[in-house]
Amino acid sequence: MPDSDAASLTARAAVFGAAAIFGGIHCAAWNALFPSLAEMWMWRMSSVVVAGYPFLTILLKLGADWEPLYFLDHLYSACIATGIVLYPLCRLVLMVLSFTTLRALSSGDFVDVDSLHSAAG
Template sequence: MAPIFGGIHCMAWFFAFPTYQEQVLWRTSAVAITCTPWLGFLAPPLLTALDTPDAVTTSYFVLCVMSYVVARAVLLVLMFTTLRNLPPDAYKAVSWTSLVPHL
């Protein structure tokens, strides 16, 4: 489910952002949310098969979880900060009654 959520955020790859830094943060966070669950659940069995210590496997999993949480938090903050720079069309009032054919 998490990679799908990240993939949806990756669809905004070419959207306009207020600053270049926000665009890079959005892209990085979207890729992290998409890839981190795969890395977090596929790599520990591989690390166990390679006879790595349990501390390494556990710390790797904790690192993946922490990076996922940070990426989600960054996206949450960016969603609200990009509202400061909306295009002028976002402030136009929509006449919904003109969209209903029988009114």
């Protein structure tokens, strides 16, 4: 592998690693309460795609570069083509759900913490 290919792969791995961490943070809300079952599953599936897609593409690229697994090159290309649509869509779902779930906050979520301290003291 020439140096420029290695540098390109390293840069791509860094970008995809940051994207995977971003998705992993959203997976932390796996057991959070959502207003509906559909919203919960939309959040979970979008989080898995956003966290897992970068790893999948890196693994497929590494496999496609290894001669015994050259057939993975077609799978890698299909993964990239699918990801061009799927990954931004899942990011959009996470962003929209972040705001739409605010409609289901309980009344206790609106209590000012400073007013609680001043009432107690």
